[in-house]
Amino acid sequence: MDCTKCDREAVLHAAYSGAHLCEHHLRASVEKRVRRRIREDGLIGDDATPQNPETWLLGLSGGKDSVVLGSILADTFAEDPRIELVALTIHEGIKGYRDESLDAASAFADEQEISHEVVTYADEFDLEMDRVVEKDPENMAACAYCGVFRRELLAEYAEAYGADKLLTGHNLDDEAQTAMMNFLEGDVAQMAKHFDASLGPFPERSESTEFVPRAKPLRDVPEKEVALYAHLADLPVHMAECPHSSEAYRGEIQQLLFDLEERHPGTRHSIMAGYEEFAKLAAEAYRGDGPDLGECERCGGTTTREICRTCQLTEAVHAA
Structure with missing residues (x-):
């Protein structure tokens, strides 16, 4: 099948849009969506200048999502002195798995000449995830522990770097799964936090240095397209799944959305469009009314x- 936009051979059929895309136009499409999200979310502050650049901290795991996002950001701002990109990799202490992804993250950061910091659970918390999984004192999934520790370190180092934005590589599938989980659990407060995390801090927090605004510029791009982009661009990525990943509920939601997307292309986009609007309303309702x-x-x-x-x-x- 030929590309919808040219006569090259297509490498992807995006059923939600009907387009067949060749390698060139797939990569261009992914890059366009990331850059559009940066514009629409207003991530570049009005005060950012070559003399007073913004610092963006990228959570760089070495996996496909963070490396693809980092590659597009590095290319986009290579000639833009208003943005300084730095990367943070967190080593959770998962034997074999994180060592390999750290190698990928380091190779990418070196290739792009991005300042790269590595922190470990061992140094920061005097524990490793392999031990956490073995002990499991709270009888929780490994991801529940890891999520708390990871968020803490991202926030801590974003503040330590004086970062103006904290960027993570969540893709469309990640976000749609989270949206569905919050809907099904009736967690309106968490929906309000989604607006906070994706589009900036609540007004009452904006003057606090302890809340660095978070952004997810990759959130309009399906996971399959991110993976294909990484392959076609020959990026140094670690593709293996975490051996402790065991969120059974998220896995069920993932399969549900996969089946819905197969039968009704565009489901993920529709979910997120509605979720974004609802999250804004929830955030408005919670402004000034959150816990002390x-x-x-x-x-x-x-x-x-x-x-x-x-x-x-x-x-x-x-x-x-």
Whole structure:
């Protein structure tokens, strides 16, 4: 089948749009959507200048999503002195798996000449995920522990770097799955946080250095297209799944959305379009009405509890 836009051979059929795309036009399409999202979300601040550039911290795992996002960002801002891109890789302590993805992240950062920092759970929390999974004091999925620790370190290092934005490589499938889970669980507060994480901080938090605005510029691009982009661009990525990944509920939602997308192309886009609108309304309703923020008695970090969730979990693991 020929490409819809030229006479080259197509490498992808995007059923949701009906387009057949060759390698050139697939890559151009992915890049266009990422750059459009950056514009529409207003990620480049009005005060960003060559003399006063913004710092964007990229969570770089070495997987396809973060490497593809990093590649597009590096290319987009290569000649734009308003943006300084730095990368952070978190080593959770998963034998074999993270070592290989760290190699991919380091190779990519070196290739792009991006400043690259590596932090570990071992250094930061005196634990490793292999041990957490073995002990499991809270009887939770591994991803639940890891998500708390990862978010803590991303936020901590974003502040430490004086970052103006914190960017992660969540794709369309990731976001649609999260949206469906929040809908089915009736978690309106979490929907409000989605608006906060995707499009900027709540107004009452905007003056706090403890809340660096988060962004997901890859969230309009399906996972399959991200993977194909990484392959066609010959990017150094680690494609293996985490051996501790065991979110059974998310897996069910993933399969549900896959089946729906197969039968009704465009389902993921429709879900996200509605979710974005609902999240904005939820965020508006929660503005000024959220829980009071204080300092964790253990680490001094910002929390709504006496002891933050990170400290609760690390103490539970050490005590197990």
